[in-house]
Amino acid sequence: MKDLEACQEATLHLDRDALMALCHRVLIHHGFSEEQADALGGTLVAAQLDASHSHGIYRLLGIIDTVRKGGAVADAVPEVADVAPGVVRVDAKGGLSPCAFERGLPHLVTKARDAGIALLAINHCVHSTALWVELERLAEQGLVAIACNPTQAYVAPNGGKQPLLGTNPIAFGWPYPSDAPFIFDFATSTIARGDIELYRREGKAIPEAWGVDRHGAPCSDPAEVLDHGAMTTFGEHKGSALAIMIELMAGPLIGDLLSVESSEHDEGRLGLPYHGELIIAIDPSRLTGQASPAHMERSELLFDAILGQGARLPSQRRYRERARSLEHGAEVSLALVKEIEALLV
Template sequence: MADQHIISVDRLMNRVQAIFEKSGLSPDNAHAVAHVIVAGERDHCKSHGIYRIEGCLRVLAAGKVSPDAVPQLQDSGKAVIEVDAGGGFSNPAFYAAKDALVARARETGLAALVIRDCLHFSALWHDVEALAEEGLASLSMCPSYSFVAPAGGKEPLLGTNPIAFGWPRPGPTPYVFDFATSVAARGEIELHRRAGTPIPEGWAVDRDGNPTTDPDAALDGAMLTFGAHKGSAISTMVELLAGAMLGEFMSKEALDFMGGGALLPRHGALILALDPQTFAKRSGRDPIAEGEKLLTAISGQGARLPSERRFTARAKALSEGIVLTAAEMAQLDRFEAKGLAALEG
């Protein structure tokens, strides 16, 4: 189609990195942020792809993120490794600490990475996949902005609180899930509002706590978690482990701190990394081969594994390039030429 432009993954990486350097990010930070955004676009995970560039530029323009933060690794030598993002994006902090986390998990069987004081916008699958490539299982979670009410409540206290899990597989792609603990994304409610269509039942309550399908009432009230009281419990766990336990913001404090949800949230993140070889050793079994028995049986009955769609899109993008629209290409041109000034146009 005339509107379709093909760009290679490497070329898109260069362009997105150039945009962030033009916008004032240090080269290391620009590289890390561009890497995760291009990975999202490559996997046709559009909500975490180049769509995110503008949100990153807006928080830069607002002076709410440190463009040249240098992540500070704090390693106690024990099971908990910390990295202070210094008010920068979370991604450079993860990369700065990844090798230490991998080494510690292999050495002790189990290690945690605490990321402090970061701006967070990226999908968590990126981090758990990087750890699965190293042969590690991992669990990653963070708070966000408090737009979600706990089960049985009406006041938004919980974030959309994503949780991701990765498990190594013999092939090129691991077992990975990554989802919001809210039933839907806030942006989806906004899309219904603009379209004048009702939202599905079970997505939200109005400000009095009554179920609603009216997007305005929902945005004025609170979103709900997936899985009723069970999902609400998991979301609460994310607040406690990745917020309170770290001494970093929970979702409500993150929202109060930024004075609203227009800009990216600032908070911490928690990643647990487990070495299956250490855990399985005494059994004499190969944990990865054991896992395959389950995973191939799930696929074998025609059920889809999480992330399969992403992996299919990835393979296509790597061999054929990424398809962007003319409007997306034009936006890349504008951002690359003007940096932050493009926001004013």
């Protein structure tokens, strides 16, 4: 976070090729295979172009740190298993998730087209995904999709006081024939852990809704929340229920870890979470046949009515940032680039 702050000073504008080259150089230097570097770099660069600094090339620092600590296998070769007509599993073999996703993607698409609905379970991966980037790939193929994963135990269930649930993101993608897909992607915690850390660093009080103290009471002291209490889920008992659903579906259902088990697996290394990921894809044309494009277009009624009353669509900001990045290059701080380049020596 210190680097992120310092970087406000000087900003570079890097195009897609320059970002990709930087990722590739660093990853290959640290023992990543070409395939792993391509997949992981592609995800980080896509997030950076969308101005998601937390999911962009900043992640290289944490990824290399995790690899150095033995928490991720740089040159893992993911293994695909076709386990049922509607299910494909990919064992990431301790590698980063994007490469496992790439290997599973064509199988997921084929199965969704054949059966109407299909499930991709990624197992034993180290988290480095931006779920919306993956769902765009499915939307490009005309598939509706939901994705989710646990993380590590940071969040208390509603009414509780101890870290148990992950920040557990869930994302949804909707292909939209005449425009870019509708995609949302959010954590089921009230706020990102990094935001609470920033408040602690600055000695500021956090809004009480963000966390609880060791007794389960709403708490405005970031240190108490991070060290003795827990973060909260968004939306009280309803958000908490969703976070539990994600734990179960992208955990035991697919034979992988709960967030609390992932924390144990980390053994205090503070590496990136090791866990599973679940993606469900649905082919609208297998539901409504030739009428499917007309039905899908009806979503325009909803989107127009949302925008028409002054509300926003989740994907809007991302697409605006992406257009700007593609024209002028993505914004990256000079300090961050220097820090990433330092990984090369």
